[in-house]
Amino acid sequence: xxxxxxxxxxxxxxxxxxxxxxxxxxxxxxxxxxxxxxxxxxxxxxxxxxxxxxxxxxxxxxxxxxxxxxxxxxxxxxxxxxxxxxxxxxxxxxxxxxxxxxxxxxxxxxxxxxx
Amino acid sequence: xxxxxxxxxxxxxxxxxxxxxxxxxxxxxxxxxxxxxxxxxxxxxxxxxxxxxxxxxxxxxxxxxxxxxxxxxxxxxxxxxxxxxxxxxxxxxxxxxxxxxxxxxxxxxxxxxxx
Numbered sequence: 001x002x003x004x005x006x007x008x009x010x011x012x013x014x015x016x017x018x019x020x021x022x023x024x025x026x027x028x029x030x031x032x033x034x035x036x037x038x039x040x041x042x043x044x045x046x047x048x049x050x051x052x053x054x055x056x057x058x059x060x061x062x063x064x065x066x067x068x069x070x071x072x073x074x075x076x077x078x079x080x081x082x083x084x085x086x087x088x089x090x091x092x093x094x095x096x097x098x099x100x101x102x103x104x105x106x107x108x109x110x111x112x113x114x115x
Numbered sequence: 116x117x118x119x120x121x122x123x124x125x126x127x128x129x130x131x132x133x134x135x136x137x138x139x140x141x142x143x144x145x146x147x148x149x150x151x152x153x154x155x156x157x158x159x160x161x162x163x164x165x166x167x168x169x170x171x172x173x174x175x176x177x178x179x180x181x182x183x184x185x186x187x188x189x190x191x192x193x194x195x196x197x198x199x200x201x202x203x204x205x206x207x208x209x210x211x212x213x214x215x216x217x218x219x220x221x222x223x224x225x226x227x228x229x230x
Contacts, residue, residue, distance in 0.1 A: 014220040031216060042204060056217050090158060102217060103149060106159040
């Protein structure tokens with residue numbers, strides 16, 4: 001079965017650089033979530049999109065922005081990178097049936113290292 | 116706000132031992148509850164879920180029962196294997212409003228199983 005695809009899997013950037021992370025949801029999934037997991041931490045919700053519109057926003061810095069495109073893939077853009085942005089970034093997708101209780105399927109994550 | 120609390124770890128067991136990882140959640144609305152597992156260097160995989168009170172989720176020998184009266188969703192396995200060594204996250208999906216579908220995770224519990 002198709003899974004969530006994230007690219008790149010690993011990314012090394014220097015401070016103050018920019019980074020773009022991509023997420024391709026499972027086919028027919030209309031909702032995408034982004035999470036950030038610091039070393040030894042639980043994943044923290046950043047932002048979500050439903051049908052290409054932002055549906056919720058969590059603890060996402062103003063330096064970060066994201067969008068969902070017409071083909072439902074999503075990109076997380078990160079500017080003025082800081083050392084503290086080093087983390088594992090997960091994308092998850094689901095299909096919003098309106099009945100609730102639906103599980104999110106996670107991608108393998110992008111490991112961002114800022115030096 | 117909505118939160119999930121897991122028992123402090125790490126947990127170290129011998130193969131074939133009984134496993135319990137405690138999880139409690141704040142009783143806001145009627146959340147769906149999940150257990151995710153993260154193997155070293157990998158992403159999050161859904162282990163099991165329960166969407167309403169008294170539901171029992173089960174998978175790969177793991178079980179958890181949604182207990183509304185104690186706001187708990189403890190994970191159990193009768194006989195652990197070395198291959199079960201991983202980090203386990205309890206999570207809830209918020210219900211209602213614009214936060215619908217956002218996962219809130221517990222702190223994670225590191226499980227190590229020795230032969």
